[in-house]
Amino acid sequence: MRAVDIIAAKRDGKELSREEIEFLIGGYVAGSIPDYQVSAWAMAVFFQGMSALETATLTNVMLRSGTVMDLSGIPGPFVDKHSTGGVGDKTSLILAPLAAALGIRDPMMSGRALGHTGGTLDKLEAIPGFRTNLSIEEFRTILAADGFAMTGQTKEVVPADRLLYALRDVTSTVESIPLITASILSKKAAEGAEGLVFDVKYGSGAFMKEAAQAEKLARSLVNTGAAMGKKIIALLTDMDEPLGNMVGNFLEVEESLDCLEGAGLRGAPGPADLMEVTLELGARMAVLGGKAADSKEGRKLCEDCIAGGKPRELFLQNVKSQRGDPVKLLELRGKWRSPVSAEIRVPESKVRERYLCRIDAWKVGRAAVALGVGRNRTEDPVSPTAGIQFHKKSGETVKAGDVLMTVWAAAEEGLKTALPQLEAAVEYSEKIPPERKLVLKEIRPDSVTKVRGTM
Numbered sequence: 029m030r031a032v033d034i035i036a037a038k039r040d041g042k043e044l045s046r047e048e049i050e051f052l053i054g055g056y057v058a059g060s061i062p063d064y065q066v067s068a069w070a071m072a073v074f075f076q077g078m079s080a081l082e083t084a085t086l087t088n089v090m091l092r093s094g095t096v097m098d099l100s101g102i103p104g105p106f107v108d109k110h111s112t113g114g115v116g117d118k119t120s121l122i123l124a125p126l127a128a129a130l131g132i133r134d135p136m137m138s139g140r141a142l143g144h145t146g147g148t149l150d151k152l153e154a155i156p157g158f159r160t161n162l163s164i165e166e167f168r169t170i171l172a173a174d175g176f177a178m179t180g181q182t183k184e185v186v187p188a189d190r191l192l193y194a195l196r197d198v199t200s201t202v203e204s205i206p207l208i209t210a211s212i213l214s215k216k217a218a219e220g221a222e223g224l225v226f227d228v229k230y231g232s233g234a235f236m237k238e239a240a241q242a243e244k245l246a247r248s249l250v251n252t253g254a255a256m257g258k259k260i261i262a263l264l265t266d267m268d269e270p271l272g273n274m275v276g277n278f279l280e281v282e283e284s285l286d287c288l289e290g291a292g293l294r295g296a297p298g299p300a301d302l303m304e305v306t307l308e309l310g311a312r313m314a315v316l317g318g319k320a321a322d323s324k325e326g327r328k329l330c331e332d333c334i335a336g337g338k339p340r341e342l343f344l345q346n347v348k349s350q351r352g353d354p355v356k357l358l359e360l361r362g363k364w365r366s367p368v369s370a371e372i373r374v375p376e377s378k379v380r381e382r383y384l385c386r387i388d389a390w391k392v393g394r395a396a397v398a399l400g401v402g403r404n405r406t407e408d409p410v411s412p413t414a415g416i417q418f419h420k421k422s423g424e425t426v427k428a429g430d431v432l433m434t435v436w437a438a439a440e441e442g443l444k445t446a447l448p449q450l451e452a453a454v455e456y457s458e459k460i461p462p463e464r465k466l467v468l469k470e471i472r473p474d475s476v477t478k479v480r481g482t483m
């Protein structure tokens with residue numbers, strides 16, 4: 029077999045066999061097939077696409093390039109949630125202890141902030157002492173004891189994606205649905221969960237800007253996941269505005285804790301948008317974990333469970349298991365902020381506009397990077413205490429002079445850059461804006477045809 033023939037076949041729109049995909053990906057990871065040939069192949073995939081079978085095969089071959097978490101000996105069911113990334117998205121911090129309280133184990137491997145999107149690991153590391161670099165044995169022990177464990181991906185997890193993603197990044201081949209599917213799903217499948225709920229976001233702060241594009245990705249993810257033997261559901265959710273009232277690492281931990289104490293639940297004061305998305309995702313985790321017959325029942329189960337207080341207890345227990353300090357966390361709550369701060373108010377020029385109609389998530393995400401919440405390059409440090417608190421969200425009435433946001437920056441320079449970006453993120457209107465639909469659609473697999481060599 030020769031790489032050049034595989035590239036030519038894909039260039040001409042042919043379906044690649046399992047053996048050809050194994051040869052190409054295996055050779056790339058082993059170093060016998062060079063970057064330039066894999067770049068050419070990735071561009072051919074970009075233009076020609078891949079069949080459902082090819083995508084599932086590529087995902088499976090990539091998954092098997094590294095270690096797959098062995099969860100044997102720990103009772104399931106195992107279900108995880110994955111989001112395609114956004115601004116203020118802290119649903120994982122609420123969902124993992126919630127699922128655990130429902131009797132579902134959540135083996136969660138997460139990522140870091142990059143570009144305008146936040147990362148679960150950076151949020152967790154804002155908790156004093158919290159470790160996210162667990163060994164496999166530590167991960168298994170904590171998962172068995174607390175019902176969930178949260179860690180970063182080790183170098184051994186899907187090495188093929190590490191190489192391929194870096195190559196796609198510099199060859200303009202990231203935006204390919206089959207390549208994105210294989211990249212995301214191979215890493216998620218490596219966790220060993222049998223059930224996966226995908227939160228595929230659309231809107232300015234999402235990876236996919238348009239709902240139609242997000243739906244294509246969601247369909248590809250659920251169909252490929254099903255072909256790999258996973259129970260899988262995706263929700264299309266709105267990421268045009270940041271989720272919740274806080275953006276920032278420690279701030280988002282605090283907001284998650286508020287939600288675990290009932291904020292935003294069943295009409296209670298708090299981030300209703302964040303709770304809506306969280307509960308809809310939690311409902312699907314309950315369905316996939318066999319705890320509810322349908323999402324309506326699952327949602328009620330989640331609401332009752334949070335109201336009962338067990339998820340909060342498990343969250344704090346897990347903080348301790350992962351070497352964080354729950355006492356310090358509760359002491360710092362509401363107080364630990366960067367010393368450089370400012371307020372953003374409704375400008376005096378907005379005398380006629382009575383409503384806040386949009387806060388652009390992408391602009392907020394970029395401002396958050398300037399403040400020190402996120403990073404432009406993977407090696408950049410982040411600040412635990414920088415961030416933004418929204419005092420108003422879209423749909424609320426406003427008048428000139430109202431405080432809209434409090435902003436904390438790691439350094440004066442960052443504040444200077446972020447303030448105009450945040451001001452520009454806010455849109456006003458004279459008329460009441462239409463209500464935002466936070467969960468647009470649920471997507472389930474079309475049919476299930478398992479690929480060879482899957483679990």
Ligand code: URA
Pocket residue numbers: 193202207208209211212235
């Ligand atoms: N996120 C991933 O993990 N992979 C992609 O290809 C795109 C987004």
